[in-house]
Amino acid sequence: MTTQPAAAATRATVFGYPRQGPNRELKKAVEGYWKGTVTADALHETAAELRRATWRRLADTGIDEVPSGDFSLYDHVLDTSVMVGAVPERHRAAVEADALDGYFAMARGTRDVAPLEMTKWFDTNYHYLVPELGPDTVFTADSAKQVAELTEAVALGHTARPVLVGPITYLLLAKPAPGVAADFEPLTLLDRLLPVYAEVLADLRAAGAAWVQLDEPALVEDRTPAELNAAARAYRDLGAATDRPKLLVASYFGRLGEALPVLAAAPVEGLAIDFTEAGAANLTGLAGIGGIPGKRLVAGVVNGRNVWINDHEASLVTLGILLALADRVDVSASCSLLHVPHAVAAERDLDPQVARWLAFAQEKTEEVVTLACGLARGTGAITAQLAENRARLASRAVSTLTRNPAVRARTEAVTDNHARRSQSYTERVIAQHAHLRLPLLPTTTIGSFPQTAELRTARAELRARRIDAAAYEERIKDEIREVISFQEKAGIDVLVHGEAERNDMVQYFAEQLDGYVATQHGWVQSYGTRYVRPPILAGDISRPEPMTVRWTRFAQSLTDKPVKGMLTGPVTMLAWSFVRDDQPLGDTARQVALALRDEVNDLETAGTSVIQVDEPALRETLPLRAADRAEYLAWATEAFRLTTSGVRPDTQIHTHMCYAEFGDIVQAIDDLDADVISLEAARSHMQVARELADHGYPREAGPGVYDIHSPRVPGVAEAAALLRKGLEAIPAERLWVNPDCGLKTRGWPEVRDALDNLVTAAREVRATLPPDES
Numbered sequence: 001m002t003t004q005p006a007a008a009a010t011r012a013t014v015f016g017y018p019r020q021g022p023n024r025e026l027k028k029a030v031e032g033y034w035k036g037t038v039t040a041d042a043l044h045e046t047a048a049e050l051r052r053a054t055w056r057r058l059a060d061t062g063i064d065e066v067p068s069g070d071f072s073l074y075d076h077v078l079d080t081s082v083m084v085g086a087v088p089e090r091h092r093a094a095v096e097a098d099a100l101d102g103y104f105a106m107a108r109g110t111r112d113v114a115p116l117e118m119t120k121w122f123d124t125n126y127h128y129l130v131p132e133l134g135p136d137t138v139f140t141a142d143s144a145k146q147v148a149e150l151t152e153a154v155a156l157g158h159t160a161r162p163v164l165v166g167p168i169t170y171l172l173l174a175k176p177a178p179g180v181a182a183d184f185e186p187l188t189l190l191d192r193l194l195p196v197y198a199e200v201l202a203d204l205r206a207a208g209a210a211w212v213q214l215d216e217p218a219l220v221e222d223r224t225p226a227e228l229n230a231a232a233r234a235y236r237d238l239g240a241a242t243d244r245p246k247l248l249v250a251s252y253f254g255r256l257g258e259a260l261p262v263l264a265a266a267p268v269e270g271l272a273i274d275f276t277e278a279g280a281a282n283l284t285g286l287a288g289i290g291g292i293p294g295k296r297l298v299a300g301v302v303n304g305r306n307v308w309i310n311d312h313e314a315s316l317v318t319l320g321i322l323l324a325l326a327d328r329v330d331v332s333a334s335c336s337l338l339h340v341p342h343a344v345a346a347e348r349d350l351d352p353q354v355a356r357w358l359a360f361a362q363e364k365t366e367e368v369v370t371l372a373c374g375l376a377r378g379t380g381a382i383t384a385q386l387a388e389n390r391a392r393l394a395s396r397a398v399s400t401l402t403r404n405p406a407v408r409a410r411t412e413a414v415t416d417n418h419a420r421r422s423q424s425y426t427e428r429v430i431a432q433h434a435h436l437r438l439p440l441l442p443t444t445t446i447g448s449f450p451q452t453a454e455l456r457t458a459r460a461e462l463r464a465r466r467i468d469a470a471a472y473e474e475r476i477k478d479e480i481r482e483v484i485s486f487q488e489k490a491g492i493d494v495l496v497h498g499e500a501e502r503n504d505m506v507q508y509f510a511e512q513l514d515g516y517v518a519t520q521h522g523w524v525q526s527y528g529t530r531y532v533r534p535p536i537l538a539g540d541i542s543r544p545e546p547m548t549v550r551w552t553r554f555a556q557s558l559t560d561k562p563v564k565g566m567l568t569g570p571v572t573m574l575a576w577s578f579v580r581d582d583q584p585l586g587d588t589a590r591q592v593a594l595a596l597r598d599e600v601n602d603l604e605t606a607g608t609s610v611i612q613v614d615e616p617a618l619r620e621t622l623p624l625r626a627a628d629r630a631e632y633l634a635w636a637t638e639a640f641r642l643t644t645s646g647v648r649p650d651t652q653i654h655t656h657m658c659y660a661e662f663g664d665i666v667q668a669i670d671d672l673d674a675d676v677i678s679l680e681a682a683r684s685h686m687q688v689a690r691e692l693a694d695h696g697y698p699r700e701a702g703p704g705v706y707d708i709h710s711p712r713v714p715g716v717a718e719a720a721a722l723l724r725k726g727l728e729a730i731p732a733e734r735l736w737v738n739p740d741c742g743l744k745t746r747g748w749p750e751v752r753d754a755l756d757n758l759v760t761a762a763r764e765v766r767a768t769l770p771p772d773e774s
């Protein structure tokens with residue numbers, strides 16, 4: 001394929017870059033500041049140096065227009081709240097006393113005031129701080145951070161484009177402030193907010209910005225006509241100003257759909273649009289409206305949130321079509337590179353074969369530059385890069401890692417029967433109750449017990465080879481002994497081994513499954529200074545040997561009570577990893593499910609009668625658009641059933657999910673066909689129990705009665721009251737008693753008290769029930 005030089009003006013750009021620095025310098029500086037070991041000046045200097053290094057790296061790689069203002073000491077949505085003066089009442093004193101400390105108070109809270117709530121940024125694993133707004137909110141413009149960072153970039157000789165969260169997305173991400181009616185709609189504040197944005201834009205213009213980017217990812221979600229009208233009005237208003245820079249309205253994470261004509265008609269000079277697989281429909285959408293003649297189009301063709309190399313030839317085809325649909329086409333990653341690690345080049349221990357298939361922020365930047373060059377100067381200018389790209393893609397497509405014949409044969413042989421228990425719940429529950437002989441309102445926990453400093457030290461010592469595997473194993477066994485003996489004394493009915501051996505509920509399994517690869521430096525920001533290193537689902541998944549059986553068996557050898565086996569479910573294994581882009585997600589889920597199915601079956605063979613498969617990510621992975629949800633839920637629930645359906649009728653399958661709002665997936669929860677589900681419920685006063693009951697949920701459930709997100713220990717009366725509330729919705733034969741979630745983040749003293757209270761409450765309420773007929 002050859003493309004003629006057709007777009008001499010094409011530029012390469014990106015929307016944002018990882019903030020932490022190649023060695024997480026920012027994390028160290030910010031946490032040092034919190035501890036008092038780093039001064040404010042030193043923190044600001046580290047931050048400025050990181051920004052300088054990023055701009056230099058981008059410019060050296062060939063990026064023509066760098067982003068500014070995408071940097072953040074904590075979170076860019078919090079920065080936006082500061083920019084528009086939306087500081088909650090309770091943080092105002094702190095902000096006035098000291099802007100930096102006030103900023104961190106909003107992010108993290110203080111002894112006296114709660115922080116802003118945190119939630120997931122669209123369907124990524126990045127968390128932002130939720131703006132709190134109300135009818136009395138007064139916005140005021142504070143462009144200081146944006147202006148300062150632009151000025152820095154300009155002083156260094158860069159052409160910089162400030163990046164802001166757009167006004168529509170900002171308002172749609174906000175929630176009513178405490179004390180404000182729950183049905184208050186922040187979008188009603190738009191008219192008040194727009195002048196503030198106009199002021200910031202004018203300031204940026206005055207500081208030398210030719211273009212400013214306004215991010216509106218909320219427009220790739222389902223939006224009402226009123227919301228689309230608000231978007232039209234916002235950009236009509238902002239566009240009408242005379243003292244403003246050119247505006248680039250950016251969307252990402254999917255298809256714009258009905259928002260596309262709205263943006264196309266807006267008096268702004270440019271649109272940035274996602275043309276990766278998630279946004280594939282944008283290409284036909286754009287052609288369908290006759291393109292955006294007269295506007296600049298920034299084409300997000302390189303996937304900004306996965307870790308795989310791009311398919312350059314496919315991108316060039318897309319870009320070639322786009323040339324006819326806009327005034328000028330620039331090339332970018334589809335979204336900020338914030339969601340990927342720094343550089344593949346930093347990975348020394350990666351299998352070199354796999355490394356050739358990977359692209360992190362640095363490599364994605366290079367890809368963007370290559371494509372921009374190909375578009376501007378013709379494919380002849382990038383012949384070598386295209387050949388290399390083709391060779392890498394080909395090696396990935398035929399590798400035995402991505403194509404394991406045994407795994408493929410097994411996945412293909414899966415039938416509906418594999419994903420169905422041999423008996424219905426009504427039949428198997430009889431066998432389970434006869435086998436387990438549990439009291440009414442049985443007590444259990446969600447799996448983990450406190451991850452103590454000693455456990456973390458033991459793991460660090462093992463990694464540093466200061467202790468050997470045998471010594472480590474002894475420490476874990478000691479912990480299991482303690483956890484089992486505590487639960488026996490407390491009188492818990494279904495015990496757990498405590499998950500002491502697990503660093504993380506996904507990583508622990510990823511490390512033991514073939515087809516997964518781990519990185520050494522692949523950190524991505526989860527929130528604030530917290531970074532995670534998601535494992536990479538690189539190839540076909542198989543389980544070389546049992547992963548948890550010996551720990552569960554050891555725990556069971558210490559007690560006559562049933563010990564619950566504990567696994568992470570297939571959907572969560574995908575959700576908290578980087579997933580393959582070369583096959584449908586459902587296929588990957590199925591492979592993981594089959595590997596976990598073997599583990600479930602081995603646990604049963606080893607004498608485990610209760611097995612829990614955690615799926616806390618089931619709901620958070622829900623696609624942004626309602627139209628895509630049924631397909632997702634179909635493969636997600638099938639993967640769970642595939643994992644759990646190989647057992648005997650008398651083996652009891654549990655599952656666990658964390659969130660409190662799950663009305664929209666209650667049918668999917670039903671479709672899992674788990675015998676018992678535990679859920680977070682303490683804070684919402686058992687609302688989930690009512691939601692389950694309203695849905696007619698037919699199986700057993702344990703709505704949590706102990707809020708593990710708080711150090712507070714609930715008293716017996718409180719737990720008993722919650723249980724009675726649960727009984728109003730779920731009959732005693734089907735109600736379990738448990739905490740909201742795992743106990744790993746809590747300390748032993750509170751856990752001891754809380755579980756003692758929980759067992760006492762269960763006994764008290766049990767004593768008031770009519771005698772059990774069975």
Ligand code: GLN
Pocket residue numbers: 446447448499505566614616656657658741742743744
């Ligand atoms: N079994 C896990 C634990 O107890 C579940 C954690 C979770 O739901 N996130 O820690």
Ligand code: ZN
Pocket residue numbers: 446616656657658740741742
């Ligand atoms: Zn949980």
